[in-house]
Amino acid sequence: MxxxxxxxxxxxxxxxxxxxxxxxxxxxxxxxxxxxxxxxxxxxxxxxxxxxxxxxxxxxxxxxxxxxxxxxxxxxxxxxxxxxxxxDRLNDVRSASKSVTALLVGAAIDRGLIPHVQARVYDYFPDKQPVQHPDPRKQAITLEDLLTMSSLWECDDENPFSTGNEERMYVTEDWLQFALDLPIKGFAPWMTRPKDSPYGRAFSYCTAGAFTAGAVVERATHKGLAAFASEVLEKPLGITAVQWNASPLGIGMGGGGTRYRSRDLAKLGQLALDGGRWQGRQVISTAYITQMLSPHTQxxxxxxxxxxxxxxxxxxxxxxxxxxxxxxxxxxxxxxxxxxxxxxxxxxxxxxxxxxxxxxxxxxxxxxxxxxx
Structure with missing residues (x-):
């Protein structure tokens, strides 16, 4: 040899x-x-x-x-x-659930229940106002700001000192009020401001924001997040076993903890890959999927x-x-x-x-x- x-x-x-x-x-x-x-x-x-x-x-x-x-x-x-x-195991995929929430936002927009991603978040929760730390910049926060983890809330899950750290949210009863009450964050000299960031947005990982995005879907559709997901996403994909979590006050947890079987998770990936289609059926519009799978923040x-x-x-x-x-x-x-x-x-x-x-x-x-x- x-x-x-x-x-x-x-x-x-x-x-x-x-x-x-x-x-x-x-x-x-x-x-x-x-x-x-x-x-x-x-x-x-x-x-x-x-x-x-x-x-x-x-x-x-x-x-x-x-x-x-x-x-x-x-x-x-x-x-x-x-x-x-x-x-047949229902896998707890934790924050991978956030991506499902993004799909549900698209389904709500496709149905005209949410006008667009520029919809202002606080407009959906008049019953939660007045909020703490009032600021015009808070009232201007959009659904897209939450979807891109670039709102001006002082919320950073990677910083244990952050006011909006998810662990602080979990020990409160009203998670939605917790999020809406968050103050506007400041930018220390070593932090990159939005205007100086790639894509014009400053990223900060915030589970409270994803949870609030799911709450917007609930308010807009007048359905619980699990029920809406079943109707517009899971049943069209033939997903028959799933487990959704909820906050102490019953709002669907769009920020994490949803459980799916592995082959069903692959369906969600295939849906995204095929421009919102599953076996020839348009489940989420291609326009929204394209927008969802485009870089918006670094x-x-x-x-x-x-x-x-x-x-x-x-x-x-x-x-x-x-x-x-x-x-x-x-x-x-x-x-x-x-x-x-x-x-x-x-x-x-x-x-x-x-x-x-x-x-x-x-x-x-x-x-x-x-x-x-």
């Missing part, structure tokens, strides 16, 4: 240690949920990374990941459950933000590609990569673990993307 070939063979073993033989791959099973399925072998996927992924997720070195579901070109090509995960140096959806870049065959994502505590993700017509769901219970997001992103980058044809 030539030395160069032996070195190449050794390198492949080191990259994918203990990989199961390709013949062990099993295509997803067609069920009654409406998902078409396909064989990854026929689509020329590289099965070695997928086999290595299964080894890693079952050998104890990776904690908390409970499922990986992959669809390409509208068909499921891979489905695996680990660490107690099951196909969240971090490595990420932009749409309407409660994150925008990342991941490499495919050495070239960075745009990826939109639903993202939640614990490393829960629904990744949507338009250039590859790819949807990937990763569910995880590694809540509040520092490496949870990095771990799930690594699974997507090093195994799913490297298996692409």
């Amino acid at each position: 030539p030395i160069a070939f032996r070195r190449l063979l050794l390198a492949s073993i080191l990259i994918f240690p203990l990989a199961a033989p390709a013949k062990d791959y099993q295509p997803p099973t067609a069920g009654s949920d409406g998902w078409p399925v396909a064989d990854a072998r026929a689509a020329h996927w590289d099965l070695a990374p997928l086999a290595a992924l299964e080894t890693r997720l079952t050998d104890g070195s990776t904690k908390g990941i409970t499922s990986v579901v992959v669809a390409q070109h509208g068909k499921l090509v891979y489905e695996g459950y680990f660490n107690g995960g099951e196909a 969240a971090r140096d490595d990420a932009d933000y749409g309407y409660l959806w994150w925008r990342f870049r991941f490499p495919v065959h050495g070239v960075d590609q745009t990826v939109w994502a639903m993202s939640g505590n614990g490393g829960n993700y629904v990744f949507v990569m338009p250039s590859q017509q790819l949807v990937t769901v990763i569910t995880s219970t590694a809540y509040n673990q520092r490496n949870a997001h990095a771990q799930s992103q690594e699974v997507f980058r090093e195994y799913v993307l490297k298996a692409l044809p």
